[in-house]
Amino acid sequence: MMRDQKLWTWHLAAGVVILFLLGLHMTVMHLNVTVPLKGLNPAGGHPIDWQNVIARGKIGAFALTYVVLLGAALFHGLYGLRNILFELNPASWLKRTVSIVLLLCGLALFSFGTWAAIAGFSLAKAM
Amino acid sequence: MSEKTLTEVTYRIRRFDPDGDTAPHWEEYGIPYSAGMTVLDGLWKVKEMRAPDLAWRSSCRMGVCGSCGMLVNGKARLACNTQVTELGGDTVVVAPLPNFDIVRDLVPELAPMFDSHRALMPHVIREDVQEQEHPTGEFWQSAHELEQYLQFSYCIKCGCCMAACPTFATDALYSGPMPLGQAHRYNSDTRDGGFSARKRVLAGEAGPWRCHFAGECSRVCPKGVDPAKAIQLMKRELVLDYLRLHKQHRPATVAKKATETKRREGIPEPPAPTV
Amino acid sequence: MIESKGHPNRLGIWGWLGGGRWGVERYLYTLHRLTGLGLLTYFLLHILVTSSRALGKAPWEQAMNAVTGPLFKLGEYLVFVAFAFHAVNGIRLGIIELGFGVGPPIEPVYPYRTSLDVQRPLAVGVLLLAAIIVVMGTLNFWVLE
Ligand code: HEM
Ligand code: HEM
Numbered sequence: 236m237m238r239d240q241k242l243w244t245w246h247l248a249a250g251v252v253i254l255f256l257l258g259l260h261m262t263v264m265h266l267n268v269t270v271p272l273k274g275l276n277p278a279g280g281h282p283i284d285w286q287n288v289i290a291r292g293k294i295g296a297f298a299l300t301y302v303v304l305l306g307a308a309l310f311h312g313l314y315g316l317r318n319i320l321f322e323l324n325p326a327s328w329l330k331r332t333v334s335i336v337l338l339l340c341g342l343a344l345f346s347f348g349t350w351a352a353i354a355g356f357s358l359a360k361a362m
Numbered sequence: 363m364s365e366k367t368l369t370e371v372t373y374r375i376r377r378f379d380p381d382g383d384t385a386p387h388w389e390e391y392g393i394p395y396s397a398g399m400t401v402l403d404g405l406w407k408v409k410e411m412r413a414p415d416l417a418w419r420s421s422c423r424m425g426v427c428g429s430c431g432m433l434v435n436g437k438a439r440l441a442c443n444t445q446v447t448e449l450g451g452d453t454v455v456v457a458p459l460p461n462f463d464i465v466r467d468l469v470p471e472l473a474p475m476f477d478s479h480r481a482l483m484p485h486v487i488r489e490d491v492q493e494q495e496h497p498t499g500e501f502w503q504s505a506h507e508l509e510q511y512l513q514f515s516y517c518i519k520c521g522c523c524m525a526a527c528p529t530f531a532t533d534a535l536y537s538g539p540m541p542l543g544q545a546h547r548y549n550s551d552t553r554d555g556g557f558s559a560r561k562r563v564l565a566g567e568a569g570p571w572r573c574h575f576a577g578e579c580s581r582v583c584p585k586g587v588d589p590a591k592a593i594q595l596m597k598r599e600l601v602l603d604y605l606r607l608h609k610q611h612r613p614a615t616v617a618k619k620a621t622e623t624k625r626r627e628g629i630p631e632p633p634a635p636t637v
Numbered sequence: 638m639i640e641s642k643g644h645p646n647r648l649g650i651w652g653w654l655g656g657g658r659w660g661v662e663r664y665l666y667t668l669h670r671l672t673g674l675g676l677l678t679y680f681l682l683h684i685l686v687t688s689s690r691a692l693g694k695a696p697w698e699q700a701m702n703a704v705t706g707p708l709f710k711l712g713e714y715l716v717f718v719a720f721a722f723h724a725v726n727g728i729r730l731g732i733i734e735l736g737f738g739v740g741p742p743i744e745p746v747y748p749y750r751t752s753l754d755v756q757r758p759l760a761v762g763v764l765l766l767a768a769i770i771v772v773m774g775t776l777n778f779w780v781l782e
Contacts, residue, residue, distance in 0.1 A: 240565035243597075244604050247734070250727050257720065265717050268781040269773045281782075283701055285694050292690065305684070312677035319670065322533045322572060323650075344684050351688030358691060378644055386644060461652070463643030471643040513742040528666065531652020550742075574669070575733055577662035577753045586745025591752035598736035 242314055249311040256304040263291070292359030298352050305348040313337045368395045371446055373408050375416065376457035378464050386464060389413070395446065401434050401454055402441035405468075418468035425584060428518030431525070432468050433457040438522035438582045459525040472521050478537040479519070481563055482545040487556030488613050497637045501553040502617035514547035517587045523579035529572045536572040537563065539579035539589035546592040549599065555613035561603070570597050661760055662753055669726050672719035679716045714778050721770040729756075729763045 263275045264282050275297075278286035291297050320333050370392055378386040391412040393404060402420055409416050420430035423442040430441040434456055435449050446454060462470035488494055523539035524530050530538045537545075545564060548554050563569065570593045580590040602608040654667060689700035732738050738759050739752035 238565075239567055239569055239571040240561075240600050240604050243571045244601050247601075247731055250731060254724055254727065258724065261717065261720055265713075265774050266777050269777045285697055288690050288697065308680055312673070312680060315673050316677060318571070319674070321567065322529055322536070324533045324535060344681065347688060348684045351684075351691040354691035358693065380644070386646075458646060460646050460648045462646060464646050465643045470646070509744075510742055513745055516745060528653045528663070531648035532650060534647070573734075574666050575662060575730060576666035577660055577751075580751040580753055581660055583749075583751075586747065586749030586751065588745070588749070588751045591739045591742070594734055594739050594752070595736040595742075597734050601735060 246311055246314045249307040252307040253304065253311055256300050257308070259300070260304065288355075289359045289362055292355045293362075295356065298356040301352045302349050305352070306345055309341045309345055313341045368447065368452060370452065371395045371399075371404060372453045373404055374453060374455045375408070375413075375468070377416070377467050378458075379415075380466055395452075399446045400442055401432075401444045401446060401449075401456065402430055404446060404454060405441060405456070416468075417466045426518065428520035431459050431470075431520035431522045431584075433459055433525065438525040440520060440522070440584045443584050459521055461525050461527070461530050462521065470521065472519075474534070475519075475521055475524055475538060475540060478541040478568070479544060481568075482537065482541050482560055483556055484541075484544040484548060486548065486551065486554045487559055488553070489555060490613075493616065497616075499616040499619060500637065501614045503552055503614055507552045507614075510552075511547045511550045514543050514550075514587055514589075514592050516585045517543060517547070517589075518585055520584065522582045522584060523589050526578035526582045528576050528578065529574070533572060535568055537568045539573075539593065542570055542573070542596065543587060543589035543592040546596040546599075549596065552611060553614045557599075557603075557608075557610075561600070564596070564600060570594075570600070573597075660753065661757070665726055665729075665760060665763075669723060669730065672723040675719045676716065676723060679712075710778075714774070717774045717778070718771055721774065722767045725763045725767045725770070729759050732759065 262270050267276050267282050276282050276287045277290045317337055373391045375389055376386050377389050391408045393407040421427040425440055425443040432441050458464050458468045459470040465471050529536050545560050549557050573593045577590050580588045686700050689696045738756045740755035
């Protein structure tokens, strides 16, 4: 199998993408006082207050970063988990099962999260 | 403990007899200390005085042959290359190299390591087989090109790195630091053209992707080969190869003979050619 | 393949934690793995919880109320700390695993200077940078907010 050369390169690339997007996400959510970013917590108070969620949700580009972060983090995290599980040296049928289960979980969560991001965007826009 | 105060050392040895034992067990042997004693010298003393049936592998007793790798006071090292005083006590704890099956006492079964080694084709691969089998000269290589792999070519295949590697502690399919380091040694040799052939193994599960730079291999290597460095350099080549940015070099050509040039005065004749 | 009749002697999972001598990079390896798994666990649940925002104000606040309390706050703080370490150490690993910062092949002269020694400043820098981010987060979490 020649796949790890490819998958690992993407794992690393996804790490770089996550670094920026999750960095932004964490700054918005947990460094809102020490590093305040303009316009991302407009209502003040806690970043997870509904008013702030809606205000962020209105920004189309911001919703898009969530979809990208969702995909990158799912691939990065699940491939990382797969690596760890494979290093336990399971039987080859178990490896195949693990790969398929993780792939299906990833696709399902990606579809679901993308739906939430788009629906959240339309909801915020309408308000 | 210094040389002067040390008169006796205790060897705690993990023993296993495949014909009688179901599991390894520890035995202790007291032996007199003599100045300059290495862990290997001590093993010989134990064999002479206390346990004639004790088994281990060793040969050159000067850190060159790579036979006497064992776990000494918790660290994989060469018994011949380790002074007893270096261990800082009067007890020497010796066990066979972990991550390999135990054949008997301190003798590890290294065959799986050499299987992975062989699978990575640790030799110069070229298309001009005729020239390789019946050489007309030497393949050209500059001193700078030699430096790109020389460090990795000092490997003596003792297996200490494999015993220290966390991934190899669970993953029997991982090639491990020694075979990967040697694959990189040949990949980065300008005389070699075997990158694609080795990639068949390296691009998959047995390849360098299982290395997470815990660094233990380079920490224990008795020859300073630094397998972790080779593995990271190899990852770069493979990532570049996936991105189609890898510079494919043509294997070095046969060097021209220095027949046309005129020799300066006073320079001694070279030895007769070996090929 | 030579069939071995030997006694199995693989260290197993214990070898992930401390097979040989312990070194700084060994701790960082273990920590990177643990934080990666921690972040993944949080993230998978996080997708489910935050999706409630698509349904409107009431479901969102219901979901948020389900995950409040000192225990959840501590959990979130740990996620932040894990993020700070994993992200910054991830930069180091990304650099190293592409063969940068480990130094070129050299002539091994005793006492050996390995790639571990060459990248050590990077490892120290990583820990310092992670510490700074954690301090900023801690102020934000427990003091200022
Ligand atoms: C621990 C503190 C965290 C907090 C308080 C937090 C908070 C939130 C909130 C409130 C949202 C809803 C969108 C918005 O209001 O802008 C959200 C969405 C999201 N978060 Fe986080 N988050 C945290 C950590 C993480 C981590 C570690 C990840 C992992 C990569 C992550 C990835 C995401 C993604 C991908 C979405 C969009 C989900 C979707 O589209 O359904 N978050 N987060
Ligand atoms: C913030 C930016 C991030 C960066 C720069 C980053 C970087 C990396 C790198 C370079 C590796 C490979 C380590 C190796 O091969 O030795 C890795 C592994 C991993 N990462 Fe991340 N990562 C980030 C975020 C995340 C997130 C958000 C998650 C969870 C969803 C995650 C989960 C994992 C897991 C499970 C592994 C495998 C660990 C292992 O094999 O020991 N990472 N990360």
